[in-house]
Amino acid sequence: MDFELSADQEALRDGIAELLAGRFGIERVRACENLPGAVDRERWRELGEAGVFALRLPEADGGLDLGLVDAAVVFEELGAALVPGPLVWSEVCAGVVGGAADGSTVVGGVSAQVGDRVVIEHLGGIDALARVGSERVARLEPGDVTAEPLARPLDPLTPVSLVEALPEGDPLALAPARARRDGAVLCAAYLVGMARAMAASGVVYALEREQFDRPIGSFQSIKHLLADAAVRVEMARASVHAAALHVDDPELGDVRRAVAGSKHLAGEAAIANARTALQVHGGMGFTWEVDVHLYLKRAWVLDTVFGSADEHADAVAACLSSFPLA
Amino acid sequence: MDLRYTDADEAFRAELRSWLESTLQDLPAPPARDDWAERRRYDTDWQRRLHDAGYAGLNWPERVGGRAASPSEQLIFLEETTRARAPYVGVNFVGTLHAGPTLIAEASEEQQERYLPSILRGDEVWCQGFSEPTAGSDLASLRTKAVRDGDEYVVNGQKIWCSFAQVADFCELLVRTDPEAKKQAGITWLILPMDSPGIEIRPIDTVAGSSEFAEVFLGDVRVPVANRVGDENDGWRITQVTFSFERGTAFVSELVDARRLANELAVLARRAPRMEGSAWDDATVRRELGHIVAELDALWALTKRNVSQAERTGSPGPGSMMIKLAYSEARQRLGELSLRVLDRAALAFSDDLLSGADELLEERLRTLALTIAAGTSQIQRNIIAERVLGLPRK
Numbered sequence: 001m002d003f004e005l006s007a008d009q010e011a012l013r014d015g016i017a018e019l020l021a022g023r024f025g026i027e028r029v030r031a032c033e034n035l036p037g038a039v040d041r042e043r044w045r046e047l048g049e050a051g052v053f054a055l056r057l058p059e060a061d062g063g064l065d066l067g068l069v070d071a072a073v074v075f076e077e078l079g080a081a082l083v084p085g086p087l088v089w090s091e092v093c094a095g096v097v098g099g100a101a102d103g104s105t106v107v108g109g110v111s112a113q114v115g116d117r118v119v120i121e122h123l124g125g126i127d128a129l130a131r132v133g134s135e136r137v138a139r140l141e142p143g144d145v146t147a148e149p150l151a152r153p154l155d156p157l158t159p160v161s162l163v164e165a166l167p168e169g170d171p172l173a174l175a176p177a178r179a180r181r182d183g184a185v186l187c188a189a190y191l192v193g194m195a196r197a198m199a200a201s202g203v204v205y206a207l208e209r210e211q212f213d214r215p216i217g218s219f220q221s222i223k224h225l226l227a228d229a230a231v232r233v234e235m236a237r238a239s240v241h242a243a244a245l246h247v248d249d250p251e252l253g254d255v256r257r258a259v260a261g262s263k264h265l266a267g268e269a270a271i272a273n274a275r276t277a278l279q280v281h282g283g284m285g286f287t288w289e290v291d292v293h294l295y296l297k298r299a300w301v302l303d304t305v306f307g308s309a310d311e312h313a314d315a316v317a318a319c320l321s322s323f324p325l326a
Numbered sequence: 327m328d329l330r331y332t333d334a335d336e337a338f339r340a341e342l343r344s345w346l347e348s349t350l351q352d353l354p355a356p357p358a359r360d361d362w363a364e365r366r367r368y369d370t371d372w373q374r375r376l377h378d379a380g381y382a383g384l385n386w387p388e389r390v391g392g393r394a395a396s397p398s399e400q401l402i403f404l405e406e407t408t409r410a411r412a413p414y415v416g417v418n419f420v421g422t423l424h425a426g427p428t429l430i431a432e433a434s435e436e437q438q439e440r441y442l443p444s445i446l447r448g449d450e451v452w453c454q455g456f457s458e459p460t461a462g463s464d465l466a467s468l469r470t471k472a473v474r475d476g477d478e479y480v481v482n483g484q485k486i487w488c489s490f491a492q493v494a495d496f497c498e499l500l501v502r503t504d505p506e507a508k509k510q511a512g513i514t515w516l517i518l519p520m521d522s523p524g525i526e527i528r529p530i531d532t533v534a535g536s537s538e539f540a541e542v543f544l545g546d547v548r549v550p551v552a553n554r555v556g557d558e559n560d561g562w563r564i565t566q567v568t569f570s571f572e573r574g575t576a577f578v579s580e581l582v583d584a585r586r587l588a589n590e591l592a593v594l595a596r597r598a599p600r601m602e603g604s605a606w607d608d609a610t611v612r613r614e615l616g617h618i619v620a621e622l623d624a625l626w627a628l629t630k631r632n633v634s635q636a637e638r639t640g641s642p643g644p645g646s647m648m649i650k651l652a653y654s655e656a657r658q659r660l661g662e663l664s665l666r667v668l669d670r671a672a673l674a675f676s677d678d679l680l681s682g683a684d685e686l687l688e689e690r691l692r693t694l695a696l697t698i699a700a701g702t703s704q705i706q707r708n709i710i711a712e713r714v715l716g717l718p719r720k
Contacts, residue, residue, distance in 0.1 A: 001331045001398055003630040004638065009327060069327050203715050218718040223711030224704065230715060231648045238631050238645075239624035245329050252329050261620035313616035314609070320592035320619065 003241070005073065013073050019050055020081040026291055032084045033156045037125020039085045039106055048103015052078070052087070053094040057101055063094075068182060069244035072189035076237070079193025079270075082294060084157040086122050088186045088306070092179050093130050096172045097139060100128070108142075110166070111180070111305070121301070123147055123161040131169055132176050138169030155297035184259050184306040185247060188240045188266035191302055194295050195236060195269035198277040199229040201292065205281050222280060229276045232269035239265045260307070260315035267309040270299035329630065331398065339402045345379055346410040356413065360536050366451060366493040369416030373448030382446040383422070385573060390430055390442045397573040397636040401629070404578035409586075414579070417490045417538075421445040421452035425498040428515070428568045433555045441496070441517070453494035455485040455518065455542055456565070463705050465500075466509045466562060470544060472501035472516065474551070479503075479516065481547040487699075491527050491540035494520050499549075504559050515561035517553040524548075534691040574632030574642030577653050580696075581626050584657055587689060588619050591660070594682045595667045605667045614663050621656040625649055644714040651706040654696035661690040 005013065023043055032038045047053070055071045057063025064070075071091060078087055089109035090100050099105030108126035110118060112133055120129070129140040147161035203226055206217030216222050243262035246255045274296035278285035285292050303309055331339070353372075357364035376382045385400050386392020395403070415422060426445045429438055444450040461468040470483025481501055488497065497518040504512030518525075524547040530539040556564045592615060598605035605611055628649055632642035664686040665672050671680035672687055697703040711717045 001335065001630060001634065002328050002637070003627070003634040004327065006327055203717065206717060214720070215718055217711075218720055220704075220708060223715075223717050224707040226715055226717065227651070227707035227710040230710060231652050234645055234648050235621065235624040235628055235652060238627035239620070241327060242329065242623070242627035242630075245327065249330070257619075258623065260616075261623045264617065264620045265624055310613060313613045313620065315616065316620050316623075317592065317612040317616035320589050320615070322593060322596060324590060324593055 003238075009070060009073050012070060013077060016050065016052070016074050016077045017080075019046070020077055020083065024081050024083050026082070029082050029084060029157065030294075035125065037085075037106075037108075037122040038157050038159050039122055039125030041106065041125070044085065044106055045103045047083075047087075048101065053091045053103060054101040055091075057095055061095065062101060067244065067248045068185055069241055069248065071186060072240055072244045075186045075189035076193035076196070076240075079190035080197040082157070082194065082197070082291075082298060084122075086126060088183050088190065089130055091186055092183050093128070093172070093174065096137075096174045097128050097130070109179075109183075116164075118163040118166055119150075119160050120145070120147065120163055121158050121160050123163075124149065124159065129169075130172065130174075130179070131166060132179050134176065137172045137174040137176050137179050139172050140167055140169035155294070155301045157294060158298065158301050180306060181247060181255070181259055184263040184312075185240060185243050187302055187306045188236070188243070188263040191263075191266035191270040191299065192233065192237045192240055194299055195229070195266065195273040196233045198270070198273035198292065198295050199226065199233050202226050202229060202273075202277040202280040205277075205284075209282075216280070225276045225280060229273045232265075232273060236262070236265040236269040254319055257316055257319035260312040260319070263307055264309045264312035264316065267299070267303045267312075271296070271303065271309075274299050331402070335398050335402060338399050339406060342381070342403060342406050343410075345381075346406060346412055349375060349379070350410060350412060353413070362493050366417050366490075369413060369418055370448035370451065372413040372416070373418045373422070373446075377447045382448075383426070383442075386426070386430060386442075386446070390438055391446050397575065397633045397642075400573060400575045401578055401633045404575055405582055408579040408582040417451045417493055418445070418448060420454045420489060420494075420498065421450065424454060424568060425452040425496070428498065428564060429555065431567045432515070432564045437517070437555065450495040451490060451493055453488045453491040453497045453520070453540075453542075455488055455491075455497045455499040457487045458484060459486050463702060465565075466513065468500055468502060468513065470499075470501050471505070472503050472514060472549070474503075475548075477551050478548045479514075479551060479554075481516070481518070481544045481549055483544050485542040485544070486530070486539075488527075488540050488542045489538045491520070491542050492529060496520060497542070500561055500565065503561075507559065510562040512559055513561035513565075514558050515555045515564045516549050517555060518547070518549055519553075522547050522549065533694055534688070572642060572646060573636040574629060574646045574649075576646065577625070577649050578629060580653060580657070581622060581629060584653070584660060585619070585622050585626065587664075587686070588615060588622060588660060590682060591615060591664055591667060591686065594680065594686070597682075598667050598669065598671065598680060600669075605669070611663065611667060614659070618656055618660050618663065621652065622660075625653050625656070644710070647706065647710055647714065650701065651703055651710065654693075655703060657693045657696050661693050664690055 032040050054063040055066045059065045086108040090107040093107040094101040097107050100107045105127045107128045108122050109130040110120050131138045144167050147163045149161045153160045206222050209216050239262040243258040246252045246258040277292045284290050357368050383392035384395045388394045458468050472479040472481045499516045499518040501514050502512050503514040524545045526543040528541045595606040596604050628645050632645045636642040668683050671683045675684050677684045
């Protein structure tokens with residue numbers, strides 16, 4: 001057992017972090033608001049060339065033959081940088097939608113939704129739409145979808161469209177359970193990155209902001225908020241890595257419980273840490289100028305995909321045995 | 327990254343399992359909780375069995391009779407013994423996990439030879455004399471005074487929260503030897519024989535009823551200078567060294583047991599009657615339990631992460647500080663949820679109303695201490711903020 005990043009995984013993490021720092025700084029991220037579907041296609045290609053979507057594909061298909069945990073390491077960095085777009089869907093569909101692996105095709109997605117009307121993210125910026133139903137995953141062409149863009153999305157970097165009805169589409173060679181499971185883990189990894197970035201942002205601000213002639217980070221009330229935020233990151237990350245390893249090696253234990261727990265904790269961590277960062281930033285945290293609201297809004301958005309924190313808590317409970325353990 | 331154990335680790339586990347299976351079979355029933363003489367006998371008998379089987383002092387170096395086991399073997403040992411419901415470390419807690427490791431790191435060769443083997447064999451029991459009525463979270467402000475008189479220190483003062491003092495042979499005692507120095511700089515670490523004249527022990531009744539805790543009053547107690555560990559006034563550093571023995575496994579037993587209890591609660595909730603159906607039909611109960619279990623599972627994963635780091639570097643890293651805080655808080659929530667599920671079956675310590683209720687109720691009371699003992703949650707948050715996040719002390 002060695003539940004720490006390997007040297008290769010550290011190199012993977014550092015490599016993607018460096019790429020994102022150079023090519024997807026927060027100014028570039030914010031600029032996505034004005035692009036169709038908020039997808040930066042030029043940079044998306046660069047992510048594809050760096051292997052972001054092909055990590056888990058076999059080498060014969062141009063992939064790196066890595067595991068879900070390696071992909072989780074990369075997605076944590078994407079989340080920390082708040083890279084917009086349907087990254088998780090594109091990774092999950094990379095083996096079944098041509099061009100997704102190298103970033104030349106942007107794949108969005110939608111899961112079965114309750115109610116008549118369907119909300120779809122990033123519709124204006126995608127080339128294919130994966131629809132996950134109870135029986136199958138289908139590929140839809142965005143051009144075939146009649147949709148109304150909504151003028152004021154909650155997250156300015158996640159534009160949404162309203163669709164009255166979805167066509168059936170063509171079946172993809174991807175099991176719905178697998179799409180949901182892998183999507184939940186990668187989305188959770190992305191949320192861990194967001195939670196980490198928000199915890200760090202709170203610490204930086206608490207060190208520089210002075211009130212009553214002291215850095216506010218010297219006050220216990222602020223320290224305790226930030227300590228809790230740091231704990232949430234460590235727990236959620238350990239949970240996500242464990243879930244990813246369970247997916248790749250089901251003999252380790254209950255995969256469903258591990259996956260549900262990870263999305264639950266990561267979602268909670270991202271929301272709570274963004275709230276913490278907003279509170280620590282005081283009035284500045286309430287402004288459009290400071291990045292915190294972008295993270296908080298994204299965290300709210302991502303709690304609605306691949307299962308909400310509530311749904312996953314219920315799923316964990318459902319995994320508990322109805323018999324005393326031996 | 328890998329959660330699979332090595333073949334060597336699995337072999338260690340298999341051997342331990344088979345030893346536990348055969349040993350636990352003919353273990354006598356545990357004594358009544360208030361019968362301290364019998365509890366000492368029971369716990370030290372278990373320690374002796376561990377010793378004879380080569381499982382005592384698992385993480386102690388071989389030169390003092392330990393096994394020099396790796397952190398992952400420690401993890402496996404604690405996991406398997408807890409799962410098998412083997413006796414808890416009990417009265418051997420301070421000796422094997424606190425005073426012993428301190429002596430290994432800081433005591434003279436003679437002191438080590440005198441005290442360590444008898445801790446490992448379960449021959450002698452230790453207690454802790456650190457906290458005082460006016461020195462809790464601010465431990466370094468302790469006031470129990472030791473004045474040098476020839477070859478002896480004369481000790482006067484009062485200690486509190488001394489676990490197992492009523493059955494202990496020795497006490498790891500912190501005393502103030504220099505009242506003028508900065509508070510951390512005037513403390514000395516002494517080995518106090520508990521049969522010394524001038525010691526009065528008063529058991530403390532806790533919220534759970536009787537407990538292992540006691541107050542210890544020290545009136546002109548004479549302690550040989552030879553019983554000092556390390557230099558005079560160097561005791562504060564020595565207490566810190568103790569923690570460097572930690573390999574990320576401090577909460578393994580607690581976590582294994584908490585995860586078992588969470589499952590027990592899911593089972594019991596199906597039997598806990600409500601107006602219609604059972605407590606398990608209440609979606610808020612299931613959701614809260616799911617949340618707690620997700621946290622406990624994450625803490626279990628984080629424990630493995632810390633152990634892995636200890637394997638690599640010798641130290642478990644900042645994650646081990648976080649586990650104490652997060653575990654004790656999660657455990658409070660599990661306790662609260664237990665009471666919600668038990669409802670009126672929680673009104674007495676009894677299985678007559680609902681089988682399994684007694685244990686959950688005992689655990690609810692016992693675990694109230696978790697967010698207080700060994701550093702309150704508030705102190706833990708300060709430590710994380712200052713030592714991990716680098717926020718200023720003032």
